[in-house]
Amino acid sequence: NAGVTQTPKFQVLKTGQSMTLQCAQDMNHNSMYWYRQDPGMGLRLIYYSASEGTTDKGEVPNGYNVSRLNKREFSLRLESAAPSQTSVYFCASIRASSIPYEQYFGPGTRLTVT
């Protein structure tokens, strides 16, 4: 199992450009999540998908859109990137449907918007 994979690992954008961050998991998990982490901060939830076909906003959804393409894949789109979106983005998925709801995280995408 590859676990949770994210592409790209690094990206530099100019203000106003758009891009899509890709996330895939091969653990047959139902729920998937996108977080952002700014320097010196904890992770903040952007969007999540509790199950295939559903998506919901987290704490900081403004400026982002998501697509749950299928059970394996959950993408995050920045339509018009802003410097405030410079951050490290982590994708995660939840183990099974029972306690302890352990989340598995990907390695992260480091995004810089100039």
Add this chain to the structure above:
Amino acid sequence: DAKTTQPPSMDCAEGRAANLPCNHSTISGNEYVYWYRQIHSQGPQYIIHGLKNNETNEMASLIITEDRKSSTLILPHATLRDTAVYYCIVRSTGGATNKLIFGTGTLLAVQP
């Protein structure tokens, strides 16, 4: 979900036990205590969780006070590779969302 309070940083000598405290005084009856850690630049990693009883696994032990208002994560023999930010998270298991709310955690620095 209840909020947690952790010290911003701690030091520990290599080979000694690292005891990381967490206060969660507003925890409710159906909320679990979870611990994750984040080694520099990597995604967070699940360590352990508990409800009422003390728990132990291959990575760590979790001690929860009888009133459940605080807990301690114990790494019995800390190594340099345990240097990381440790997050204490309290959440319920109800609902389909399974969200984790991360604070700023405790930076544990294991010294040689």
